[in-house]
Structure formats: structure tokens, C-alpha cells
Amino acid sequence: MMKYTLLLFFLSFFVLGVKAQLKGASEYVVITSEKGKTRVKVDEKGELQVNVSPGDARKFKAAGMVRYSDFGARGDGKTDDIDAIAAAHAFANQNGLSVKADEGATYYVGGKERTAVIRTDTDFGTAAFIIDDTRVQNRNASVFTVTSGLLPFIPEPLSSLRRNQEKINVAFSAPCLISVTNAHVKRYIRFGLNQNNGSPQTDIFVVDRNGKVDMNAPIIWDFDQITDITALPINRDTLRITGGRFTTIANEATSEYTYYSRNIAIRRSNVIVDGLAHCVTGEGDHGAPYGGFINISDCAYVTVKNCIFTGHKTYSTIGAAGKPVSMGTYDISVNRAVNISFVNCSQTNDINDRTYWGIFGSNYCKNLLYDKCTLSRFDAHMGVANATIRNSTLGHMGINAIGSGILTVENSTINGRTLINLRSDYGSTWQGEFFIRNCVFVPEGGKPVSAALIGGSYSGEHDFGYTCYMPERITIENLRINDADHPEDYRGPAIFSNFNPQMTDDSYREKFPYVKTREVILKNVTTASGRSLRISDNPFMFKDVKMVVN
Numbered sequence: 001m002m003k004y005t006l007l008l009f010f011l012s013f014f015v016l017g018v019k020a021q022l023k024g025a026s027e028y029v030v031i032t033s034e035k036g037k038t039r040v041k042v043d044e045k046g047e048l049q050v051n052v053s054p055g056d057a058r059k060f061k062a063a064g065m066v067r068y069s070d071f072g073a074r075g076d077g078k079t080d081d082i083d084a085i086a087a088a089h090a091f092a093n094q095n096g097l098s099v100k101a102d103e104g105a106t107y108y109v110g111g112k113e114r115t116a117v118i119r120t121d122t123d124f125g126t127a128a129f130i131i132d133d134t135r136v137q138n139r140n141a142s143v144f145t146v147t148s149g150l151l152p153f154i155p156e157p158l159s160s161l162r163r164n165q166e167k168i169n170v171a172f173s174a175p176c177l178i179s180v181t182n183a184h185v186k187r188y189i190r191f192g193l194n195q196n197n198g199s200p201q202t203d204i205f206v207v208d209r210n211g212k213v214d215m216n217a218p219i220i221w222d223f224d225q226i227t228d229i230t231a232l233p234i235n236r237d238t239l240r241i242t243g244g245r246f247t248t249i250a251n252e253a254t255s256e257y258t259y260y261s262r263n264i265a266i267r268r269s270n271v272i273v274d275g276l277a278h279c280v281t282g283e284g285d286h287g288a289p290y291g292g293f294i295n296i297s298d299c300a301y302v303t304v305k306n307c308i309f310t311g312h313k314t315y316s317t318i319g320a321a322g323k324p325v326s327m328g329t330y331d332i333s334v335n336r337a338v339n340i341s342f343v344n345c346s347q348t349n350d351i352n353d354r355t356y357w358g359i360f361g362s363n364y365c366k367n368l369l370y371d372k373c374t375l376s377r378f379d380a381h382m383g384v385a386n387a388t389i390r391n392s393t394l395g396h397m398g399i400n401a402i403g404s405g406i407l408t409v410e411n412s413t414i415n416g417r418t419l420i421n422l423r424s425d426y427g428s429t430w431q432g433e434f435f436i437r438n439c440v441f442v443p444e445g446g447k448p449v450s451a452a453l454i455g456g457s458y459s460g461e462h463d464f465g466y467t468c469y470m471p472e473r474i475t476i477e478n479l480r481i482n483d484a485d486h487p488e489d490y491r492g493p494a495i496f497s498n499f500n501p502q503m504t505d506d507s508y509r510e511k512f513p514y515v516k517t518r519e520v521i522l523k524n525v526t527t528a529s530g531r532s533l534r535i536s537d538n539p540f541m542f543k544d545v546k547m548v549v550n
Helices: 002-017 054-063 082-095
Strands: 029-032 039-042 048-051 065-067 076-080 098-100 106-109 116-118 122-132 144-146 176-187 199-207 228-233 239-249 264-266 271-274 277-281 291-305 316-318 324-326 330-343 360-371 374-390 393-410 418-422 430-441 452-455 473-481 494-496 519-527 534-536 546-549
Touching (some): 029 082, 054 065, 065 082, 199 330, 199 360, 452 473
Parallel strands (some): 076 106, 098 122, 106 122, 239 271, 239 277, 264 291, 291 330, 330 360, 374 393, 418 452, 473 519, 494 534
Antiparallel strands (some): 176 199, 176 228
16 A cells, blocks of 8 residues: 555655646556567556566667667558557656667557657658548557656746846856746737637746746846746757658538647647658548647747648638627747747648648747748747748748737748738737838739738727837839739739728827837838838828938
């Protein structure tokens, strides 16, 4: 009885200590090294019991790696191999070994609740993975979770923080990603069909051992009170995940906001994902949305490169306002993360096909980068501090963002309705600057529309939980607007769309005033239509904007 009690205490302590790293029993593995064969079995609790024979253990350690077939994976595309896959990673994690998929294998992953934890370099190589979501025990259980052996902890209590604070008076054993919340203040109080009551004020930032804040990703809010704070140590070494051809057989669930997380969840800092491909099949006339096949959260310094993704079919449901709304569904998702880069990434379906939702969404992020990407959308929902899109082509959903700092778009082609859309559901706010250089804007992918460069909407009647800003300065250099195909009444492209059709004279009063752009700098802006650039369909609203034409 005492042995059982001690074991229960240990397991409770273990689960509490790593709750940010592991999800529960589906990831718990017991490893033994007894005589006999290497074998994998599942106990009555659903936990994996893995025995690795002493001989096999010596062989694996000498090779510095394990393969999925070493733990019984068939790779025939029919047998559910998730237990063997999870077992291989568990043993590799315990012994610091890399993992390699068997060349040419096809691993079937059924709907069982089982997550393989990756803590060492993993080469999926030429192997294929079929992830069957038609009958899933737990839609929230990732197929793979990339985690750190470094556990999160609560640092010495802080009573407050200030926007742009350069240092916190706490010493750390290693650089950390700090996540901080004030539950008594609500931000991002959403407006529109998906309206809500907002989210607790949240911030993330990186500190060094001495508590010095990385000012390339500064603190963006004042915290008069801190209700929760966590430090996530940043790994010094880089973990690499390479190759792999993944196919998701789409779920057939009711079209509701029951997001599926059958994915690769990255919860560790300093990770490179290289050469992965993800496809989707089996989408019908209904289905639940997805929260990102690559889902990056609570980490820093992650690069996803040379990867291919697939946009998900758009389904509709009834939103919070009681009206039909299209559901966001993603193949790439980033939340509470800093310094995340996508390099040379593309998608399998046409980036201008409106049948498919925009491929990328993010919340609470800093320093996001697209470089050499061809994707249907860039989107920052609940704010981004600093973002760069360069050498890229964006499709029908274009660039959607709210946030702060510097938004740079350069050497890129944008096919959205506007060049940059400031999301109206979050107040069309950007507290900082825009830099647009050497770009081509194709309004609505070439459809006959009245073009506008900066889009958004703001009535001044809704409290978003913060003061809303337009970018203080917008600099546009060497922009080509391909507006040859346009409506008959087209008067030429506008810099700003009509953000508030009601604001036509001084009699209009905003309950929550909008801080408008101070200056627009233009240099070498040309149009295919031959028509000149103008300020807006609502010139009164932007009458105080200083125009500098070089």
C-alpha cells in the first residue's frame, strides 16, 4: 500500500511539474530493460509499457539512433503504428538518441489517443504518414509534440511591469521566454460575427540570465498587476525535424468551432523543421476546423523551411452573434511565440482559390517572418509586435494584421483585396509604422474592383480594450498596382479604404477616438490603369494626413 501511495505521489508531482510540457496519460510511457524481446504493450490505463532488451539497448546506443521498426512499427499503411512510434521516441528521449523513420515506409495513425513526444533530432525522411481523423478519441491530442526537457517554472514574484521595460530584477540560470498575464484587464474585445468579451492581458518576451529584456521583442503592455507569470527556459541546442510526407484524412464532424489538433505541436525553443509536406484528403460538405498541422506555441526561435502545406476547405457555422459565419481553419498556427520564421514554404492548392481558408493564423506573437513563401494568407489575430514579409507571394486573403512595431513588406506580390488589411474585428489598430518596398499589388487577384492599399473599418463606437491606432507613418517605395481590370466608375486606387462612411464632417463624434496616420511617404508608385493614387473615398477622415511625394 505504501509503495502504491508513493508511486501515486510521484506521478502527481510529475504531472504538475510538467503540465505545460505534457498533456497526460496518452504521452506517459514506462520503459524497462529486462531480458527477453524488445516489446511494446498497452496497460489497462492506456499507458505504454516498453521493454528494450539489454542487447537491443546496447545496439541502439552504439548506433546513436533508433528506427520505428525497432519497436514493432509495420509501416504497411494499414496497421496502426502510433504505439511503436511513441515508444521509439520515448526510448530515444531517455537516452539522447536520434530517431529515423524507415525509408519508404507508410505509417498509419488511427484515432487512438496517443501522442509521440519528440525531444531529439528526428528524420522522417521519405516515409509517409497517414493520419486518419474520421474516428478520433480525443481531437485535442496531438500526434507529435516537440517538447523540452527543461521544465517551466514560476520566477520570483513580480508585482508589475511597464511597457518597453528593459530589465526585470530577477536572475535566471538560462535565457527564458517569459509569459505574463493580468486577468483583471481584458484586451482584444472582439467585434462582429465572432464577438466576445475579450481575453486577459497577455505578453511574452525573452530575457537573458540577468533579466535583461530582448528589446527586439519588447514588452508591449503596462502591467499594474500580475496574476500569472511563467518562465520557460530556452534550449541552447537546436532540435531538427526533417522530411516526412503527411496526409490527413479529414474529420467528418459537425461544422462547429470544435478545433482538431491532430498535428505536430512545437512547444520547445530553438527548433528547425525542414522539408516536411502535409496534404489533406477526404474533405466533404461539412467538417470541423483545424488548429494548424504545424502548431507553434509557448516558445522562441523556430524556423520552418522548405515545407509544403495545404489549405483546408472553408465551412460555415453560426457565430457568437447568431448569424452564419465562415470558420477559420489553418494548416499553420502560431501562438504566444517569439522569433518565428517561415522560409521557402508553399501550399498544394491554388493560393487564390476561395474554396480554401487562408493557411496561417497567429495570436500574441512577436517578430514573425515570411521569406520566399507562396501562401494564401498572413494573419495576426490578437496582435503581433513586428512582422516582415519579403520575397513572397500572398494569395486571396492577403495580409491581415493588427499589432504594433514595424510591419515590413518588400519584394513581394500581394493578391488580396487590399495590400494590407487592418482587421476590423480587433479595431483596425497598428501602433507603429508600415514599410512597403519593391512590391506588386494585384487587387483581388486581378478582379475588377476599386483598389485600396490600406483596408479596415472603425466606427469609434466599440471598446476593444485599448486605444486604436492607424500606423503613424506609412512609407511606400517602388510599388506597382496592377489595376488594369477595374469597374467603369473607377477613380484610381486609394491609399486608405473608407474606414468610416459616417465620418464625413466635424459633427461626427467617436466615443473611442481613432488615432489616425500622421504621414504617408510615396516614391515611385505606378498603376496599370494609368490613374493616379488618391487619399480615400472618404477624404474628410484623412484630411490631416501629411502626404510626401518624392
